[in-house]
Amino acid sequence: MIGFFMAVGITENQLTTATVKGSRTEVVKVYPDVLNINGDRFNLVAISSATHRKAVYYGQFKSSDQKQQLLASTKPVLVKMIGDFGSFSVATNVNQFDVGHYYHHQKIAQVFTASNIVSIIPKTQLSMVDRIHVVRSLFNRYCQKLPNVLRMYAMGLISGTRQNDFFNEMTGVKQLGLLHAFSISGMHVTYFLIIINQLMNLVGLGKFKQAFIELICLVGYSVFAGASAGVLRAVMMAAIGIINKLFKCHLTQLDLWSLTLIINLFLYPEAMLLMGVQLSYALSFGLIVSTNLSYVKQTVLLNLLTVPILLFHIYEWHFLSVVVNLIVLPLFGKAIFPLVFVGLGLGLLNPDFAAPVEFVLKLFNDALNLIGALPGMIVFGKPCLLVVLIMLLLTLLLILKTGRVKAITALISVYLAAFWWIHFPIKGEVTMFDVGQGDSFLIRKPFNRSVTLIDTGGRVQFGQEDWQRGTLNYQATRIAINYLKSIGISRIDNLCVSHQDADHCGDLPAYISEMKIKRIIIPLGMDKNTSFMARISDRDASTKVIPVNDEMKVRELPFLILHPYSSGRGENHDSMVLSCQLGGLRWLFTGDLDRQGELDTLNRHPGLSTDVLKVGHHGSRTASDPRFISQLHPKIALISAGRNNRYHHPNQETLVTLAQAHISVANTQTMGMVRYIYCGNKGHFESVQGGNEGKMK
Known part of the structure; x- marks a missing residue:
């Protein structure tokens, strides 16, 4: 998933x-x-x-x-x-x-x-497999003619197809942990076999012929449903169950589950590292060992069984998901599945005939989206693997009724301890994300007392024809935002935008959608820039937009503002320049400030110096004037630039200037993400890809 x-x-x-x-x-x-x-x-x-x-x-x-x-x-x-x-x-x-x-x-x-x-x-x-793919293609092509929500439900529940707009339209399904209902699994295979059995009962086939046809149909359905690792688990378990029943092997459901796991490990051992496969096996195992429990207890405990897996992979969980699963899962079997089939049948007669089904499904989906938007999303962070295994073990003890009171106490204690450890770290950090050709920096103080982001990164879009434009995917979602959630951060106190360029603020809408933001701080005059203001038009009403110059101080912002001096439109020469002292080092962030702006800043602040300099304009020769570098006298230079970028950043002239000043360079092109982890006035640099961080310590 x-x-x-x-x-x-x-x-x-x-x-x-x-x-x-x-x-x-x-x-x-x-x-x-x-x-x-x-x-x-x-x-x-x-x-x-x-x-x-x-x-x-x-x-x-x-x-x-x-x-x-x-x-x-x-x-x-x-x-x-x-x-x-x-x-x-x-x-x-x-x-x-x-x-x-x-x-x-x-x-x-x-x-x-x-x-x-x-x-x-x-x-x-065409081979038989080719023909099954043709049927799937025709089915998906037919679904494209159906109303929007019916299309997504039909393709998701029957052919296992999710198009690019699936997660944009079905936010509630994602946030409430209902994706398993749309992942072809045991429930879907069970319904498929029921349909096959009903058809064969009408014909009156013998049990051996019936079993043979069921097995052939299962293989065909696995191809039709996308042949994912999760589908493989469900189909294998169903197939072993058919053979078990046919030859009266007297295997229990747990035996079937175990055999399926052994075969899966033999065929695709590493697939067990995928979240969808882990959820599939965990839920099927939980269903088997909790058959004697009431529906409510079983659903609650099964949801608890998925929580450690979800936290390890996506770092967040909505506490309303338990209640929603209690209500929604029976509806899927008794109402949603049949309704989708009715809609498909009506659509064959005329797509307009499916309008009543679309109305009901849209009402249902809107309700899920509304519930998913309610407060209750807990950004927990990523617990370590050992903690996840302990959580799973304690949850299984609850399901098996082994030392229930002690297990509950221990489970709550583990969750609280893990949450506290993630959310109140004793160390702070300054992180340069590798966002390709762009800038994005995180400044987080110990115990998360203050969380500041400087720029968001983003892709520069050049002129394209209509047919070339696709669904916009913000890279911050899988890079910086993913990292923030993994360390338990769901709110940003200060989001500083150095200037208007897309490679510095293009992914700002993703942060507005995913995170709580107290303040968006921009250079003076950029609030009059209509294209930039359109980027942040969906911000929460409580988010303040604060234009600043060097004469202003923003309360709770852990920086001094050194530039701009006058109002502008947010172009390179209007870049916001910020300085601070953290972990025993002085830091200076310059956006895309040009050489003239650098010299003006020196004239305005004649005693300015720093230990760590964020090199202006990704190392372009339009920045990093030798006089500017000489006066600042930094020990370390940070360069954020894309690999093989069309601008050839960083420029060789800039690298020579830094080398002549005996400055160590940390470049995302060769080192990936670079972090300075500190406690008090001491800290150390580390990077994802190695490089020359040894020189920076």
């Missing part, structure tokens, strides 16, 4: 480290139902014609005709493309979603980055 949510936002930098030279030609069979298209970019998993192993294929359409040709097809096509194989990029930020690990757990180790699509040819001879 979380894999899909993150994977839809995969960028080229995440997928591959290869430089595309166009030296290899690949011809791969592409199933339209597994092809993910977002704007002018595509990615899919297919079997390599060279290695005969699964690989991720990523590329960019050169024309709208190429895109439409793939979108229009419901049959498998043979796509000939030119490009190169490369390895997945490693995660360069702490607790960042690691796309390489995600695919590696599914035995996919390489990515092919296509520089050009040469041809797209429909496949003429």
Whole structure:
């Protein structure tokens, strides 16, 4: 589940480290139902014609005709493309979603980055698997004609397909932990088998023929439902159950679960590291061992069983999810599933006939979204693996009624201790996120007394035609925001925006959506910039927007404001410059301030010096004037710039200036996220990818 949510936002930098030279030609069979298209970019998993192993294929359409040709097809096509194989990029930020690990757990180790699509040819001879994919494609194509909510429910519950807008439209499902209801699992397989059994009972087949047909249909349904690791668990357990019943092996449900786990470990051992698979096995095991409990007790305890897994992977949990699951799960079986099938049938006659079903489903979905938006989302943070295992063990003891009072006391104590340890750390930090070509810094004081963010990062969008534009995915969601939640932060006291450029504030809407923000602090005059103000138009009414210059002091802001002096529009020369002292070091953050602005700042503050300098404009030669560097006399320079960026930042001239001043450089291009962890007046630097941090200590 979380894999899909993150994977839809995969960028080229995440997928591959290869430089595309166009030296290899690949011809791969592409199933339209597994092809993910977002704007002018595509990615899919297919079997390599060279290695005969699964690989991720990523590329960019050169024309709208190429895109439409793939979108229009419901049959498998043979796509000939030119490009190169490369390895997945490693995660360069702490607790960042690691796309390489995600695919590696599914035995996919390489990515092919296509520089050009040469041809797209429909496949003429189709295998049985091909035909199942055709049926799935036709089903999804039919669902596109249905009303919006019915479309998402039908595709999610029946074919296991979630399109790019799924999580935007169904926020309540995500926040209330109901994604398991949309992940093809035991419940879906049970309904599928019930339908098959009813049909075969009408025909009057013998038990051996019936069992054989059920097994064949299960294999077919696993392909139709997307053949994910979670589907594999449900289908294998159902298949073993059919064989057990046919040959009267007298295996218990726990025996079936254990055999399924053994087979899963043999076939896809690393799939057990995926959150969806962990939830699938945990919930199915919990159902088996809690059969003697009442429905209410069983649901509550099963929800508690999922909490440690959710906290380890996504760091937050809504306390209303227990109540909602109590009410909603029976509705899925008794009302939602049948209603979706009714809507599908009515839609066959006329899409307009499905309007009453759409009304009910929309009412239901809006209610979930409304409940999900209520207070109750607890950003817990990421407990360590040992703590998670203890939580799971104690929850299982509760289900098994073993030392219940002691188990409850111990479980509550573990949760409270873990929460306290995460939310009230004795150490503070200054963190430079690796956001590619952009800036984003976190300044967090010990015990979380103050949380400040300087810039958010963001992608610069150049002119694109309509067909090239896709769903906007903010990288901050899987990088900086993910990290903040993992360390238990759900509110930002001060969000300082150095200036208007998208690579500094483009991801601001993601923070407004995901975090509580007390103050947004901007350079004086930027509040008159209509394009920037549109970016923050959805902010909470309690969030204050404070334009500042160097003569102003903002209460509870742990910085001195050194620039700008006058009102501007938030351009580079208007950049906000901030200074502070933390962990025994003096820090200076300069945004994209140009050389003239640097010299003006020196004239305005003649005694200014620093230990750590955030190099202006990503190391461009338009900043870092030698006179500015000489007077500041920093020991360490921080540079945040994208790998292989089109601007060639940092500029060699800037690097020479820093080298001549004997300044150690920490660059996100080579070191990834860089953190300064401190306690009192002592601290140390550390980075995700190593590099030259040893020189910085």
